[in-house]
Amino acid sequence: xxxxxxxxxxxxxxxxxxxxxxxxxxxxxxxxxxxxxxxxxxxxxxxxxxxxxxxxxxxxxxxxxxxxxxxxxxxxxxxxxxxxxxxxxxxxxxxxxxxxxxxxxxxxxxxxxxxxxxxxxxxxxxxxxxxxxxxxxxxxxxxxxxxxxxxxxxxxxxxxxxxxxxxxxxxxxxxxxxxxxxxxxxxxxxxxxxxxxxxxxxxxxxxxxxxxxxxxxxxxxxxxxxxxxxxxxxxxxxxxxxxxxxxxxxxxxxxxxxxxxxxxxxxxxxxxxxxxxxxxxxxxxxxxxxxxxxxxxxxxxxxxxxxxxxxxxxxxxxxxxxxxxxxxxxxxxxxxxxxxxxxxxxxxxxxxxxxxxxxxxxxxxxxxxxxxxxxxxxxxxxxxxxxxxxxxxxxxxxxxxxxxxxxxxxxxxxxxxxxxxxxxxxxxxxxxxxxxxxxxxxxxxxxxxxxxxxxxxxxxxxxxxxxxxxxxxxxxxx
Amino acid sequence: xxxxxxxxxxxxxxxxxxxxxxxxxxxxxxxxxxxxxxxxxxxxxxxxxxxxxxxxxxxxxxxxxxxxxxxxxxxxxxxxxxxxxxxxxxxxxxxxxxxxxxxxxxxxxxxxxxxxxxxxxxxxxxxxxxxxxxxxxxxxxxxxxxxxxxxxxxxxxxxxxxxxxxxxxxxxxxxxxxxxxxxxxxxxxxxxxxxxxxxxxxxxxxxxxxxxxxxxxxxxxxxxxxxxxxxxxxxxxxxxxxxxxxxxxxxxxxxxxxxxxxxxxxxxxxxxxxxxxxxxxxxxxxxxxxxxxxxxxxxxxxxxxxxxxxxxxxxxxxxxxxxxxxxxxxxxxxxxxxxxxxxxxxxxxxxxxxxxxxxxxxxxxxxxxxxxxxxxxxxxxxxxxxxxxxxxxxxxxxxxxxxxxxxxxxxxxxxxxxxxxxxxxxxxxxxxxxxxxxxxxxxxxxxxxxxxxxxxxxxxxxxxxxxxxxxxxxxxxx
Numbered sequence: 037x038x039x040x041x042x043x044x045x046x047x048x049x050x051x052x053x054x055x056x057x058x059x060x061x062x063x064x065x066x067x068x069x070x071x072x073x074x075x076x077x078x079x080x081x082x083x084x085x086x087x088x089x090x091x092x093x094x095x096x097x098x099x100x101x102x103x104x105x106x107x108x109x110x111x112x113x114x115x116x117x118x119x120x121x122x123x124x125x126x127x128x129x130x131x132x133x134x135x136x137x138x139x140x141x142x143x144x145x146x147x148x149x150x151x152x153x154x155x156x157x158x159x160x161x162x163x164x165x166x167x168x169x170x171x172x173x174x175x176x177x178x179x180x181x182x183x184x185x186x187x188x189x190x191x192x193x194x195x196x197x198x199x200x201x202x203x204x205x206x207x208x209x210x211x212x213x214x215x216x217x218x219x220x221x222x223x224x225x226x227x228x229x230x231x232x233x234x235x236x237x238x239x240x241x242x243x244x245x246x247x248x249x250x251x252x253x254x255x256x257x258x259x260x261x262x263x264x265x266x267x268x269x270x271x272x273x274x275x276x277x278x279x280x281x282x283x284x285x286x287x288x289x290x291x292x293x294x295x296x297x298x299x300x301x302x303x304x305x306x307x308x309x310x311x312x313x314x315x316x317x318x319x320x321x322x323x324x325x326x327x328x329x330x331x332x333x334x335x336x337x338x339x340x341x342x343x344x345x346x347x348x349x350x351x352x353x354x355x356x357x358x359x360x361x362x363x364x365x366x367x368x369x370x371x372x373x374x375x376x377x378x379x380x381x382x383x384x385x386x387x388x389x390x391x392x393x394x395x396x397x398x399x400x401x402x403x404x405x406x407x408x409x410x411x412x413x414x415x416x417x418x419x420x421x422x423x424x425x426x427x428x429x430x431x432x433x434x435x436x437x438x439x440x441x442x443x444x445x446x447x448x449x450x451x452x453x454x455x456x457x458x459x460x461x462x463x464x465x466x467x468x469x470x471x472x473x474x475x476x477x478x479x480x481x482x483x484x485x486x487x488x489x490x491x492x493x494x495x496x497x498x499x500x501x502x503x504x505x506x507x508x509x510x511x512x513x514x
Numbered sequence: 515x516x517x518x519x520x521x522x523x524x525x526x527x528x529x530x531x532x533x534x535x536x537x538x539x540x541x542x543x544x545x546x547x548x549x550x551x552x553x554x555x556x557x558x559x560x561x562x563x564x565x566x567x568x569x570x571x572x573x574x575x576x577x578x579x580x581x582x583x584x585x586x587x588x589x590x591x592x593x594x595x596x597x598x599x600x601x602x603x604x605x606x607x608x609x610x611x612x613x614x615x616x617x618x619x620x621x622x623x624x625x626x627x628x629x630x631x632x633x634x635x636x637x638x639x640x641x642x643x644x645x646x647x648x649x650x651x652x653x654x655x656x657x658x659x660x661x662x663x664x665x666x667x668x669x670x671x672x673x674x675x676x677x678x679x680x681x682x683x684x685x686x687x688x689x690x691x692x693x694x695x696x697x698x699x700x701x702x703x704x705x706x707x708x709x710x711x712x713x714x715x716x717x718x719x720x721x722x723x724x725x726x727x728x729x730x731x732x733x734x735x736x737x738x739x740x741x742x743x744x745x746x747x748x749x750x751x752x753x754x755x756x757x758x759x760x761x762x763x764x765x766x767x768x769x770x771x772x773x774x775x776x777x778x779x780x781x782x783x784x785x786x787x788x789x790x791x792x793x794x795x796x797x798x799x800x801x802x803x804x805x806x807x808x809x810x811x812x813x814x815x816x817x818x819x820x821x822x823x824x825x826x827x828x829x830x831x832x833x834x835x836x837x838x839x840x841x842x843x844x845x846x847x848x849x850x851x852x853x854x855x856x857x858x859x860x861x862x863x864x865x866x867x868x869x870x871x872x873x874x875x876x877x878x879x880x881x882x883x884x885x886x887x888x889x890x891x892x893x894x895x896x897x898x899x900x901x902x903x904x905x906x907x908x909x910x911x912x913x914x915x916x917x918x919x920x921x922x923x924x925x926x927x928x929x930x931x932x933x934x935x936x937x938x939x940x941x942x943x944x945x946x947x948x949x950x951x952x953x954x955x956x957x958x959x960x961x962x963x964x965x966x967x968x969x970x971x972x973x974x975x976x977x978x979x980x981x982x983x984x985x986x987x988x989x990x991x992x
Contacts, residue, residue: 094752097629108628150586151575151808154944242720243944267947271808274572274948330629330749466632466721469745470752 070352071490072420078348079424079483086475088116088340089396092323093330093470100327101366102134102298109323113303113339113363120347122305122361130376132366134298135160137247137327138291143233143262146170146285149275153268155233156328157290158217159249159369161261164231168289169260171230175276175284179215179223188228194286195224198235198273206401207394207456213237221261222252231260231288235269240461243267247326247464249369260290300324300365302373307346309358309493314505315387315447316358317492319345319485320374320438322367322393329468333459337473337481338392339363345485355493357387364438367393368464371437378441385506388448388492388499391436392481394456396473399484401453402426403433410448410502417450417491421484426452448499450492452484548830549968550898556826557902557961564953566594566818567874570801571808571948578805579844580612580776587801591781591817591841598825600783600839608854610844612776613638615725615805616769621711621740624648626760627753631746633711634806635768636695637727637847639739642709646767647738649708653754653762657693660701672709672764673702676751681717684879685872685934691715699739700730709738709766713747718939721745725804725942727847738768778802778843780851785824787836787971792983793865793925794836795970797823797963798852798916800845800871807946811937815951815959816870817841823963833971835865842916845871846942849915856919863984866926866970866977869914870959872934874951877962879931880904881911888926888980895928895969899962904930926977928970930962 092099092112099109110127117125143155171194176182182197197220201213214237221232236246245263252258264272275284303323309316321338325331339361346359364373402421407414407430418428433451435442442449455477462468498505570577570590577587588605595603621633649672654660660675675698679691692715699710714724723741730736742750753762781801787794799816803809817839824837842851880899885892885908896906911929913920920927933955940946976983 090752091756094749094756095627097627097749105629149573149575151583241945241947241949242722243947244721267945267949270949271572271575271947274568278569278572467719467745469719469721469749471719471745471748 071349071487074348074351075483075487075490078344078486079479082344082348082479082482084344084347085337085340085478085482088343089332089336089473090470091116092336093332097330098327099323099325099331100136101324101369101372102132102300103136106300106324106365110301110303110365113323117303117305117343117361120343123308125305127301127303128377128380129299129301130372131297132300132372133294133296135292135294135369138163138293140289140291141262142168142289143264144287145272145275146287148279148282148284153272154243154245154265155262155288156245156247157292158221158247158261158263160251160258161290161292162258163291163293164260164289168287169230170285170287172283173233173286175273179220182220182223185227190224191228193229194231194233194288195220195229196233196272197224198269199237201237201239201460203239203457203460205455205457206453207459210237210460217248217250217263221250221259222256225252225259226256229259233286233288234263236263236266238266238460238463238465240467241266242467244465244467247328260288262288262290300372302365302377303363305361307350307355307359309355311356312358314357315385316360317489318360318362318386318389318442319489320362320364320389320391320436322365322373322438323363324366324368325468326368326464328466329464330470331468332470332473333395333462333468334464335393337396337478341392341478341481341485344482345489348482348486349490349493352490355490356496357493359489359493362438367437371440374438374440378444381441382444386442386445386447388450389435389439389442390450390452390485390488391438392452392485393436393438394454395459396478396481397455397458398477398480399424399426399452400455401429403429403431403451403453405433405449406500409500412502413495413499417488420487420491424480424484426484450488452488454481549827549965552826552829553961553965553968556822556964557957560822560826560957560960562822562825563815563818563956563960566821567810567814567951568948569594570814570817571810575808576805577801577803577809578614579802579847579850580610580778581614584778584802584843588779588781588843591801595781595783595821595839598821601786603783605779605781606855606858607777607779608843608850609775610778610850611772611774613770613772613847616641616771618767618769619740620646620767621742622765623750623753624763624765626757626762631750632721632723632743633740633766634723634725635770636699636725636739636741638729638736639768639770640736641769641771642738642767646765647708648763648765650761651711651764653751657698657701660698663705666706668702669706671707672711672766673698673707674711674750676713676747677715679715679717679938681935681938683933683935684931685937688715688938695726695728695741699728699737700734703730703737704734707737711764711766712741714741714744716744716938716941716943718945719744720945722943722945725806738766740766740768778850780843780855781841783839785828785833785837787833789834790836792835793863794838795967796838796840796864796867796920797967798840798842798867798869798914800843800851800916801841802844802846803946804846804942806944807942808948809946810948810951811873811940811946812942813871815874815956819870819956819959819963822960823967826960826964827968827971830968833968834974835971837967837971840916845915849918852916852918856922859919860922864919864923864925866928867913867917867920868928868930868963868966869916870930870963871914871916872932873937874956874959875933875936876955876958877902877904877930878933879907881907881909881929881931883911883927884978887978890980891973891977895966898965898969902958902962904962928966930966932959
């Protein structure tokens with residue numbers, strides 16, 4: 037249908053309509069047509085997203101929040117955006133309280149079946165004594181089992197908490213298994229445990245622990261907390277089956293520490309629209325990664341997808357609205373960048389926000405939070421990306437971690453859900469490397485994002501309502 | 515056909531034949547019939563092999579040759595064989611020169627793209643200076659490229675050697691890619707390199723290096739040598755593409771050492787035959803593993819398969835010949851156990867030898883070294899295991915690493931080739947864990963081995979020729 041419209045515009049030209057009208061018709065119609073062509077071209081040969089994620093993983097590598105590595109990542113991203121012609125590129129700094137993992141992470145079952153285990157500290161873990169600590173391990177199959185343990189029953193013990201995480205396309209099992217990491221160490225400490233060891237919250241079977249943040253409730257003393265790789269955790273559980281009443285003892289040594297306040301930052305860049313006074317389209321991702329993970333899937337790919345979409349939309353001509361990319365800092369350790377961005381820009385309305393932060397496998401479902409208030413736009417977007425295998429959905433979009441500003445402003449949000457079936461094989465592990473990215477699926481992401489960002493960036497009315505934009509002339513500059 | 519024979523034996527009984535004849539007929543015929551049944555039962559539900567490999571990986575773990583961990587492995591295996599009713603269980607000690615990996619293995623690209631890399635030392639590597647060493651890295655795509663480098667051209671440099679290993683069912687690409695590990699460090703040292711770093715000889719993409727032995731020619735000074743994981747190696751190669759003439763420098767720190775002479779040993783056990791004077795059937799594997807690898811695929815599974823076959827054959831009645839299992843020590847570091855076993859037992863003829871040491875995936879091809887000299891037996895064996903999906907072959911068996919005694923005696927050898935397609939994903943890595951074993955394929959191995967070992971153990975003539983056994987009465991004790 038859009039190709040038909042282009043022919044119509046051409047026909048108008050031969051019929052001798054006035055230039056201004058023609059120009060308008062041409063811009064309006066060919067923008068759509070061209071967008072479809074550009075998105076389809078991205079599906080076949082987009083190079084931006086791959087170039088970004090290859091570059092940041094190769095030239096920077098892991099980018100732990102608040103460290104010099106994250107700062108190098110920001111400098112690299114600023115350079116990349118500048119080199120690719122983005123406007124208003126900036127590194128917007130903010131302060132954060134920074135935790136670093138240290139360089140010692142050892143675990144060994146000392147009895148009855150002595151062998152080393154692969155462990156890494158969880159974010160916010162405190163250190164063990166130098167030289168390590170040894171204690172009996174108490175096995176909890178689930179966080180609920182741990183909750184049921186009597187107070188004081190873990191005095192002097194190491195709590196080990198398992199779970200059974202399954203692969204799921206929408207990643208919904210993270211909510212089921214995640215508490216083993218999120219809250220178990222706090223619960224265990226409150227019951228007297230001297231340390232907590234968990235089965236990594238992941239779905240793979242490689243000897244690389246999945247890290248991530250944990251925490252302790254107010255008034256509970258933080259204790260050392262680490263994650264075993266899945267094979268190590270399963271091995272430990274087999275030991276319990278075979279121990280025949282004997283105590284299983286483990287020695288662990290971890291030396292993470294909090295280093296106080298350091299700087300992080302949010303990197304932004306823009307494709308400036310024809311009417312910069314219209315609320316921009318915000319394409320978000322995060323630039324930081326855990327120290328152990330090069331952050332290809334999480335979230336180099338997401339930043340590559342967002343940046344590629346902006347550049348591809350620009351190929352169709354200058355968009356009506358500004359497209360802003362936000363490469364947030366310090367997401368992993370507590371959404372510090374997202375919070376700082378919202379605080380700094382809360383008074384500058386955002387038209388709509390999207391985030392890519394669930395790997396690089398294909399987008400399979402489209403969700404918005406304006407399906408009921410702006411059904412026409414929702415339907416147009418869903419219709420435009422159906423060709424890329426994306427299903428429409430009645431689920432209300434809630435937005436990714438780096439879209440705090442949209443939630444704080446009560447703004448329009450779109451979620452382009454990615455296939456997360458293998459996401460938790462790689463999440464927060466050393467295996468989150470470039471080779472895990474399927475270039476074909478990465479390009480499908482770019483095609484979908486290009487189409488969505490292109491439509492949004494040329495909307496003159498309110499994205500939430502379809503009506504006029506409050507305090508901004510709907511057609512100014514057109 | 516064999517089931518028909520059992521019915522015939524039963525029919526004989528009802529016809530009132532004399533007890534001795536009947537017993538003979540019953541034993542002879544039902545032994546075959548029973549063997550087929552037992553092998554098929556193993557295919558469905560063998561538990562021995564899994565129990566062994568689960569046990570040794572859970573209760574012992576990695577078993578580096580010459581260390582206390584290998585000694586614990588031997589003690590564990592002696593207990594397991596004893597518990598399962600093997601006769602003449604023994605740990606036959608031998609001395610070896612022992613290398614240990616140390617506990618520091620660090621690599622970091624320091625410029626122009628600073629980031630850590632995952633490295634482990636290669637066997638026989640010497641240590642770096644304490645605190646590490648830093649030098650420019652020179653990239654060689656292949657060992658042949660390294661060979662072509664002028665003498666002295668690597669003075670003060672770290673040589674990095676790549677390769678392109680592909681998966682293959684028969685593992686034949688190990689011969690193509692292996693020299694990067696086997697000889698590159700020797701060549702690099704001879705040209706002045708201060709250290710050698712290789713792309714792991716493997717086919718996976720996980721952040722776990724593949725270790726294994728290397729060496730230096732006579733007169734060449736050993737230098738530190740390590741393997742990067744495949745993703746790290748590929749990342750380093752991308753850095754060379756992007757360095758634009760800048761030197762790539764790397765800091766490495768490794769602290770392996772040779773600790774002199776320690777003890778290793780070969781664990782043996784027997785199902786004693788009805789005629790112990792006949793040369794036994796030797797079922798071999800190795801018990802040691804590299805320090806970083808729990809040794810499930812390499813080679814806990816192999817020992818489990820060999821032991822399971824012996825126990826299953828015994829279910830059909832006492833075999834004619836003794837079946838001896840040999841769990842060799844110190845295979846990984848130079849076939850020390852195989853050599854020691856041959857030296858100790860060279861004067862005791864072995865009837866035939868088989869080894870399982872290529873993982874736990876299905877047996878797909880049958881080879882012997884007596885196809886021309888004893889075609890009847892070769893054909894019977896091939897025919898008996900065709901039902902399990904094993905193809906016959908004209909390739910001459912040469913025997914696994916732990917069959918030195920067969921090669922030294924010029925004896926009969928069978929190779930039951932396993933599907934090695936994913937073997938080099940796991941070979942010599944921390945990922946060589948129990949979860950990688952497919953129980954269905956493991957049982958297929960046991961079924962095939964049970965059938966082959968059962969036929970061999972009931973052969974009264976020479977396995978190599980089909981004729982009388984030299985210096986042993988062919989039917990003694992029958």
